[in-house]
Amino acid sequence: MKTFHDKITQKLEQILEKNYGISLDHPLWDIPSKLELGDFSCMAALKLASKLKRNPIEIAEEIKKILIPDISNDIEKIEILKPGFINVFISRKYLLNSLKGVLRDKDNFFKGKIKRKILIEFLSANPTGPLSIAHGRQAVIGDVIANVLEFLGNETEREYYLNDAGRQINVLISSVEANVKKINGEDFIFPEDGYKGEYVKDIAEEYIKSGNSNIREFVISHVITLIRKDLDELGIKFNKWFSQKKLIDENKVEESVKKLKKTGLIYENEGAVWFKSTNFGDDKDRVICKADGELTYFASDIAYHKDKVERGYDKLVNLWGPDHHGYINRVKAAIAALTNKKDILKIIIIQLVTIKTKERMSRRAGTAVLLSELIKDVGKDTTRFYYLVRKNSSHLEFDIDLAKELSFENPLYYIQYACARIESIYKKTNLNYIEKDYTEFLNDPQEFDLLRNMLQFSYCLDKTYATLEPVFIIEFLKKLASAFHKFYEKVRVIDDDENITQSRLNLLQGTRIIFHCALGLLGIKPAEKM
Numbered sequence: 001m002k003t004f005h006d007k008i009t010q011k012l013e014q015i016l017e018k019n020y021g022i023s024l025d026h027p028l029w030d031i032p033s034k035l036e037l038g039d040f041s042c043m044a045a046l047k048l049a050s051k052l053k054r055n056p057i058e059i060a061e062e063i064k065k066i067l068i069p070d071i072s073n074d075i076e077k078i079e080i081l082k083p084g085f086i087n088v089f090i091s092r093k094y095l096l097n098s099l100k101g102v103l104r105d106k107d108n109f110f111k112g113k114i115k116r117k118i119l120i121e122f123l124s125a126n127p128t129g130p131l132s133i134a135h136g137r138q139a140v141i142g143d144v145i146a147n148v149l150e151f152l153g154n155e156t157e158r159e160y161y162l163n164d165a166g167r168q169i170n171v172l173i174s175s176v177e178a179n180v181k182k183i184n185g186e187d188f189i190f191p192e193d194g195y196k197g198e199y200v201k202d203i204a205e206e207y208i209k210s211g212n213s214n215i216r217e218f219v220i221s222h223v224i225t226l227i228r229k230d231l232d233e234l235g236i237k238f239n240k241w242f243s244q245k246k247l248i249d250e251n252k253v254e255e256s257v258k259k260l261k262k263t264g265l266i267y268e269n270e271g272a273v274w275f276k277s278t279n280f281g282d283d284k285d286r287v288i289c290k291a292d293g294e295l296t297y298f299a300s301d302i303a304y305h306k307d308k309v310e311r312g313y314d315k316l317v318n319l320w321g322p323d324h325h326g327y328i329n330r331v332k333a334a335i336a337a338l339t340n341k342k343d344i345l346k347i348i349i350i351q352l353v354t355i356k357t358k359e360r361m362s363r364r365a366g367t368a369v370l371l372s373e374l375i376k377d378v379g380k381d382t383t384r385f386y387y388l389v390r391k392n393s394s395h396l397e398f399d400i401d402l403a404k405e406l407s408f409e410n411p412l413y414y415i416q417y418a419c420a421r422i423e424s425i426y427k428k429t430n431l432n433y434i435e436k437d438y439t440e441f442l443n444d445p446q447e448f449d450l451l452r453n454m455l456q457f458s459y460c461l462d463k464t465y466a467t468l469e470p471v472f473i474i475e476f477l478k479k480l481a482s483a484f485h486k487f488y489e490k491v492r493v494i495d496d497d498e499n500i501t502q503s504r505l506n507l508l509q510g511t512r513i514i515f516h517c518a519l520g521l522l523g524i525k526p527a528e529k530m
Contacts, residue, residue: 003110003458004074004090004098005029005040008067012044015066020048026466029088031456038079038087039452040459045084056084095451100436102454102510107517110458112152112465119308120146121242122319123231124161127223128172130199131230132368134321137396138350139371140387140523142319143236144470145348147521152465157239157313161304164220165245166297171195176219179204199226233375234383235523244300247307253295256303256338257288265337275302280333280342301327302334309339316345317468325349348468350392357400378403381524385412388470388522411478415515416527418481418488422512423528425493426505434509441503446487450507453483454514470522477518484511 002010012028024047029040045060052059060080067086068078074094079087102109122142125135142158149156163169175195181188183204194200203222212218224241231237247253257273260266265276271291275298278285288299308316320327328347336342355369359377375383382403389411390396408414442448460476463469493504512526519526 003455004071004094005455005458005462006112007074008040008071008088009462011067011070012042012063015063016044016048019062019066020052022048022051027459027462029459031459032087035449035452037081037085039090040088042086042088043084045086049084057082060084060086090452092448095448095455096439096442098455099439099442099451099507099510102513103434103436103439103506106513107151107520110151110461110514110517112461114153115155116314117155117312118149118315118317119157119159119311119313120149120317120319121159121161121308122146122317124163125227126163126168127220127227128168129195129197129223130226131371133353133355133371133374133398134368136230136234136371136374136383137353137387138319138321139231139234139236140384141348141350141392141470143234144384144388144473144522145317145319145468147523148461148464148470148473151521152461158237159240159242160238162224162241162243162245163297164243165248165300169216169220172200172223173216173219175200176204176207177215180207180215183208230371230375233372233380235380242304244304247300247303248295252307253299253303256306257299259306260302260334260337263337275330275334275337277330277333277337280336282329282333286330298327298330298334301331302338305331305335305345306338309335309341309344313344318345318347319350320347322349322351346468348392351395353387353396353398355400356397359400374398374400382412384523385474388474391469391471411474412524413530414485415477415481415519417530418484419512419515419519419526420528420530421484421488422508422515425508429494429501429505434506435502436506438499438502439506441499442507444491446491447504447507450483450487450511453480454511456480457514457518460518473518473522477515480511480514480518 009026009028013023016022016024024044028044029042032038032041042063045056045063048054048059049056057080063086064078064080071088074091076089076091078089081087098109120142122145123131123135123139125131125138131139146156146158171191171193172195174191178188178190178194179201183201203219206222207215207218210218257266260275265279266288267274267276272287273289274285275288276285286298287296288302289295305316328349331347332342332345335345355374378386378400386398386403387396402410403412404410406413408417442451456479457476460472464472491504493501493508495501495504516526
């Protein structure tokens with residue numbers, strides 16, 4: 001059974017394409033701020049009017065006329081409101097049937113069947129030390145996006161790109177070597193721009209104990225182990241760890257440069273080798289090999305993205321930090337030059353994180369607060385939740401004091417308290433079965449308010465998928481928790497009438513399924529008690 005939102009979205013897409021030759025970005029429908037405006041509202045007529053130079057009310061009426069035959073059994077009415085909104089009111093019968101569908105199919109009721117092969121590369125912090133709180137945000141957002149992509153039917157692979165070659169790695173090795181000499185009582189010169197965190201001293205001590213003669217191999221392996229440990233604590237797994245050094249050693253960087261040269265897109269100037277990225281919309285050409293013969297990171301990026309495309313993905317998604325904003329056009333230019341698939345890459349910039357707290361946070365990384373310290377302080381689920389409470393493009397202030405607060409002011413506590421209340425209700429009853437037909441006894445306005453909020457999950461998924469913004473799942477959960485708490489305060493679930501009791505337990509079971517599903521996408525375990 002399709003959700004109503006999926007049904008009207010698919011139908012509207014067909015109407016726009018067939019009747020107007022136009023496609024619009026998702027979501028095509030929105031949730032009105034007031035129930036008297038309907039369950040779903042659409043601005044398509046207004047958007048079409050500006051393109052077609054026509055009256056939006058007339059277009060809205062046209063769309064309504066085509067839409068009604070396919071959804072007439074599921075709705076009470078469709079209203080057209082100035083200046084051209086199409087507002088749809090779902091019937092009570094359809095709402096009740098949808099609840100039965102959720103009880104029957106559980107998570108599958110909301111799952112999609114989008115069949116695309118997607119590679120999402122996220123985090124990809126340089127293996128020069130433990131992960132910081134900024135890295136943690138990229139990791140969690142990337143993981144949740146991948147969860148949503150998979151939930152909606154995509155074959156999704158998570159990849160970590162290891163920058164295990166180049167200057168920063170050399171500086172780390174030199175920093176560890178200096179610490180080794182210091183520990184051994186030898187003369188040493190610490191690199192001017194060396195890494196100074198406590199972890200560098202720890203690595204030096206471990207290296208001495210190991211007896212390993214290859215310090216480079218040991219250091220990189222040790223740091224990757226630290227990163228993997230942090231990710232395990234956060235509940236994040238990658239399908240593949242892709243090595244930049246291996247890319248270079250297998251001559252794939254050199255092969256990519258040669259291919260660009262054959263197309264006339266490479267030239268030399270002042271001893272350096274340049275790529276004509278301006279031919280593909282970049283603001284200036286880019287150096288791929290310096291005058292001293294050292295390859296730039298961009299040269300490896302070219303080869304890496306060429307390799308990605310050749311692996312046969314339908315879509316590539318990269319999550320980068322704000323310091324990589326200037327790399328977007330050049331990487332897209334390289335893909336366009338080498339593969340003719342300029343639209344295959346979607347790049348998401350994740351803004352930085354700061355900590356707000358009255359407590360003192362450890363800074364064992366030297367200057368940055370470590371991710372491991374944050375997880376230790378507030379826990380895995382809380383860390384994941386608070387990394388998602390702002391849009392990707394917004395700076396995030398992680399409020400540790402609020403995250404620890406046991407009150408409804410804390411949105412995670414507010415949501416988890418709803419889950420725990422549902423569990424407590426079930427523990428008070430002896431009913432361990434669900435009979436879907438009892439759903440017909442639902443009649444109270446509070447029941448239908450909760451039911452409507454539950455079924456908005458399909459809209460939430462569509463919006464999250466279209467924007468790749470996990471914050472919309474957070475907003476949905478907050479709204480659903482609010483609807484549940486209001487229901488809980490005003491309606492007795494366990495009633496003298498067994499039919500009413502069972503119908504309300506059915507409603508709560510549907511609510512529980514959706515809470516668990518949405519929290520599962522966030523990688524958070526629902527609370528059983530508080």
